Amino acid sequence: MYIQAVGLPALPTCWEGTVHSVFQNSCNIQAADGPLITVHRFSFGMLPRSLFVPELDTWGLTPGDPVQADGETVRLGRLRLSWAGRVETVSTAVPRLEERPEHWPRAWQMLTQRQRQMEDTAVTRLLYRRLREALTNLWTALKQNEMEWIQSACGSCVGLGQGLTPSGDDMLLGTMATLHMYAPELVPRLAQGIRPFLGRTNDISRSYLELVLDGYAATPVIRAAGSLVGGGTGAVELLLNVGHSSGCDILEGILTAVRQIGMREKGWN
Incomplete structure (x- = not known):
């Protein structure tokens, strides 16, 4: 399975953690340095600090499974996620707009x-x-x-x-x-x-x-x-x-x- 997009703020190249929670279309990782990281297959958009894996299958993952990332792959319990040839970086920073939101x-x-x-x-x-x-x-x-x-x-x-x-x-x-x-x-x-x-x-x-x-x-x-x-x-x-x-x-x-x-x-x- 391939990672096709990353949501800012960016992740470090090498990191480790454990599976925090598991859902049908996503899972959360508790990184060793504190923050939660989401791995998902959501089609509606990107979350901050997340990895988009369109073919993600979370079956068999359980909280506590070890996670390791080395810059080439992310090993997520039984899963091995590889970086696609072209990985999109998606900004999730809220922009500052000068125009007024009048159409509410x-x-x-x-x-x-x-x-x-x-x-x-x-x-x-x-x-x-x-x-x-x-x-x-x-x-x-x-x-x-x-x-x-x-x-x-x-x-x-x-x-x-x-x-x-x-x-x-x-x-x-x-x-x-x-x-x-x-x-x-x-x-x-x-x-x-x-x-x-x-x-x-x-x-x-x-x-x-x-x-x-x-x-x-x-x-x-x-x-x-x-x-x-x-x-x-x-x-x-x-x-x-x-x-x-x-x-x-x-x-x-x-x-x-x-x-x-x-x-x-x-x-x-």
Whole structure:
């Protein structure tokens, strides 16, 4: 099986680790120096710090299997992954855009429509009510640069929700990616609010949050946030289809942020 693409930030030439978690279309590696590395066959895009292997078969892999990379191959338990003749390097750094994201209302309609199709229970209604209240409080605190309030709002989001990446984490990820893109001066405020709570969530979600704090996100997230400048809906539709609810939650974080950024430009500091 061949590695055909690498998602930045780049990996060292030689490294080792162990299999952290295994799924049908991907697995995560716990590198010896700390970070998680994803090996996947996702067709929708690239993740930060990942390897794309279109023919990946994770059957038989188990957490704890040894992993070694020597610059020519990656030995992943029973698997031997070789570098293809041409390996694409995909940037997952969130770009800074000068244009304004004015085309968010249509994306919000698409998000609302998709959310209506999702499972609706008393528990999920309570969950999202709490998260939306926390986002509202977060933006009030960001506007006033009240760090204690910012941290309180972030603490109400991190780790809240079920699944591989809890909904609260996904909303914060979408918010942070949007700030990197359209309002980078606010990034330090939100980063300072999130960092104390990273230990509350699981390893995989924490890894994604750490990456977005450093300015990296999956390509579907970057494309959806960037598409709000031009008004196309294809990238938004793609993000909505990522995961069971993760794409929707990330998009809600993105759209809440761009709406608040627009309000900021009309008067708040």
